[in-house]
Amino acid sequence: MNKTKSIVVAGLVAGLGLTACNSGSIRRNPGKTYAPDMVYSRAYDAYTANPNFADSQTSRPPVAGTIAMGHELPDHLVEGDTNAYKTYTTSLRFTDAQLDEGKRLFNIYCGICHGTNLDGQGPLYASGKFAAMPANFKDGKYLHMPVGQMYAAVKYGKNMMGSYASQLDTKQRWMVIAYIKKVQSANGGDAFAFGAAATDSAKVVAMATEPKADTKAEGKK
Numbered sequence: 001m002n003k004t005k006s007i008v009v010a011g012l013v014a015g016l017g018l019t020a021c022n023s024g025s026i027r028r029n030p031g032k033t034y035a036p037d038m039v040y041s042r043a044y045d046a047y048t049a050n051p052n053f054a055d056s057q058t059s060r061p062p063v064a065g066t067i068a069m070g071h072e073l074p075d076h077l078v079e080g081d082t083n084a085y086k087t088y089t090t091s092l093r094f095t096d097a098q099l100d101e102g103k104r105l106f107n108i109y110c111g112i113c114h115g116t117n118l119d120g121q122g123p124l125y126a127s128g129k130f131a132a133m134p135a136n137f138k139d140g141k142y143l144h145m146p147v148g149q150m151y152a153a154v155k156y157g158k159n160m161m162g163s164y165a166s167q168l169d170t171k172q173r174w175m176v177i178a179y180i181k182k183v184q185s186a187n188g189g190d191a192f193a194f195g196a197a198a199t200d201s202a203k204v205v206a207m208a209t210e211p212k213a214d215t216k217a218e219g220k221k
């Protein structure tokens with residue numbers, strides 16, 4: 001028992017001694033670097049100055065016009081060109097799952113004002129904290145609103161409503177609008193066309209972002 005104790009004590013003392021050697025604010029010896037080629041990058045690090053570019057930045061923006069995979073082409077709408085808004089539309093068609101996603105996004109981003117019932121009575125407005133009446137999508141004024149005009153409202157905002165361009169990408173904006181149009185069609189609006197199988201098949205862009213239920217079966221072949 002005593003022997004064990006003295007070993008422990010000796011160990012502690014030795015440890016303290018070693019720590020003491022390494023104390024002091026100045027470490028004169030930087031130590032050895034194992035595999036320096038790996039420790040010190042020969043390539044320019046992302047945030048280091050780079051003499052190869054006029055702006056000295058190593059991180060480069062994507063080439064102008066680059067479109068991320070799975071994203072839509074730019075829409076070329078010009079803010080304020082309300083005539084263009086009215087005729088602007090999309091050839092995207094949505095599955096039921098995508099309409100559900102549109103509903104989910106609507107409830108997250110729009111429901112607070114427009115209400116999850118789409119009646120303009122969202123909690124923010126109903127509480128009196130937000131003075132401007134949000135659009136009541138079930139009202140005659142909005143029932144037949146062109147989808148492009150809705151798209152413009154989401155992209156650029158409208159009076160007291162801010163832009164949601166940074167929260168929703170192009171496809172998501174259309175999903176939300178398709179959801180609104182679907183609800184409107186059940187409340188006196190135009191027949192719902194977004195989800196309907198289009199007759200002009202050339203116009204239909206398959207919206208298969210998520211694997212469809214039948215992909216599994218195909219994979220088995």
Ligand code: HEC
Pocket residue numbers: 106109110111112113114124130132133134135149150151153154158159160161162164176177
């Ligand atoms: C902070 C509250 C608020 C939020 C959140 C909000 N809106 Fe609005 N929205 C408004 C108000 C207020 C108006 C009425 C603007 C006007 O006509 O002056 C409006 C109007 C609209 C209109 C009609 C545009 C027009 O041309 O008259 C559409 C379409 C619309 N919103 C869609 C959406 C969608 C889709 C979302 C979610 C992505 C959303 N809004 C989120 C407050 C909001």
